[in-house]
Amino acid sequence: MGRGLDGLAEVSGRIRGAIESVIEGKPDVVRLALTVLLAEGHLLIEDVPGVGKTMLAKALARSVDCSVRRVQFTPDLLPSDITGVSAYNQELREFEFKPGPVFANIVVGDEINRASPKTQSALLECMEERQVTVDGTTYVLERPFMVVATQNPVEMEGTYPLPEAQRDRFTARISMGYPDPGAELEMLDVHGQSSPLDRLVPVAYADDVRELIEVVRLVxxxxxxxxxxxxxxxxxxxxxxxxxxxxxxxxxxxxxxxxxxxxxxxxxxxxxxxxxxxxxxxxxxxxxxxxxxxxxxxxxxxxxxxxxxxxxxxxxxxx
CATH class of the missing domain: 1.10.8.80 (Magnesium chelatase subunit I, C-Terminal domain)
Structure with missing residues (x-):
């Protein structure tokens, strides 16, 4: 267990450093995001537009070399746009499953509460059971599997409240908060020329995260x-x-x-x-x-x- 903890400190330190190179002045937020990843959970980031919610989600996703898919939630988004759909293949003369964006290690759901409750509910099975059922067939999702969703406060125009069952599946909710003046000034210097996300390279693999999750289970x-x-x-x-x-x-x-x-x-x-x-x-x-x-x-x-x-x-x- 000791060596496991040493390995965890080293790998998690690399991931944290990578995220903090993009999200300045928010060590507590970054630490909580890492905690949720290692707890095999899902993260809800709620705050007003423009404070870096999507940036945090993308930075976490890019710091680990694993499959990442982003879904922009809109009022006309359908459940099948998330889970995938069975389509008829003329050549094979049979239905084949075309997987949706939920088939990834990290799924970034942007502005999740802009979609209808029916579409939000499409995430329920995959978040809890790590599987998706389409047309009576169940497909298992690869681990690690984490949904990182952003949402604007409910009182903002064009938002639907998340159903209780949906909120309950998120391990934790965090608010980014406004940056302090120093971090905001630094952001103007750094983000002014280009996005720091463009320079972010993966510092860990999906296998590393799977190993860390096993270490955490032994605590x-x-x-x-x-x-x-x-x-x-x-x-x-x-x-x-x-x-x-x-x-x-x-x-x-x-x-x-x-x-x-x-x-x-x-x-x-x-x-x-x-x-x-x-x-x-x-x-x-x-x-x-x-x-x-x-x-x-x-x-x-x-x-x-x-x-x-x-x-x-x-x-x-x-x-």
Whole structure:
């Protein structure tokens, strides 16, 4: 396991450096994107236009030498435009399957909430089960498989809210935020002549990522830490300011992400600290505030932060 962690630190460091050469001044965002990749999860990047959502998704995709497909979500996009379609081959006189863009290691879904809920739902099976069923035939997707989707805030014109089932399949949601003035000035200098994405070369292979995922799976999560994850999620289900709490899938995603977070911190065991750091990005996007909370403009992120403050922290050495 020690050598595995050494290898993970080296490869993940290369990937992080490559992404940070494009996304300046956002180390926490880049780190979370890496955590989700190693947790075999999917990432939702939500923010206003123009702050680098697609740039982050493309930088992550280009830093690993694997198959990448981009889907621009639009109101007229059909489910078959994502999954693929069976077409009749005149020469062979039979139907043959033409795979859609979801058949890639990293799928970049741009402005996912501009498509209709029906089309968004085409991603449900592939995100959860790593497979696609078209006309009664099931096709297994190659690993690693990660959906990196960007969306604009729902109140923006021409957007549909993501269905609850769709949001629940994203391991974490992050907001890019505006760059600080120094990073923005540097961006004007660097991005002024050409896009830094053009200079980004892959620094790892799909096989490397598969190996790192196996290392992460071996990270120990004590019974006390697992119980703490359950306590945090249960608190969202009983909270008066939430009308929809987190699902059992959320608990699973929280523990998987904690394993990856621990491994990136060069530990072969998870701590309550890992869960605390990840609670907001992993849980908040799955929650629906009560009407009273909406009136008071209380965000789910604030509720999760309160829950982390309130739920007793276990001794990680127990179990």
């Amino acid at each position: 120990h999560v004590s019974s006390a830490v697992r119980q703490y994850a359950i306590d945090l999620v249960t608190a969202t289900r009983n909270h008066p300011e939430l009308r929809l709490g987190a699902s059992p899938r959320a608990t699973l995603h929280l523990v998987r992400a904690a394993r990856a977070h621990a491994a990136l911190n060069d530990r072969d065991y998870a701590l309550p600290d890992d869960l605390q750091e990840l609670a907001v990005p992993v849980l908040a996007h799955r929650l629906l505030p009560s009407s009273e909370a909406q009136l008071e403009r209380r965000l789910p992120e604030q509720v999760v932060a309160d829950i982390v403050e309130r739920v007793p922290v276990p001794n990680p050495r127990h179990g």
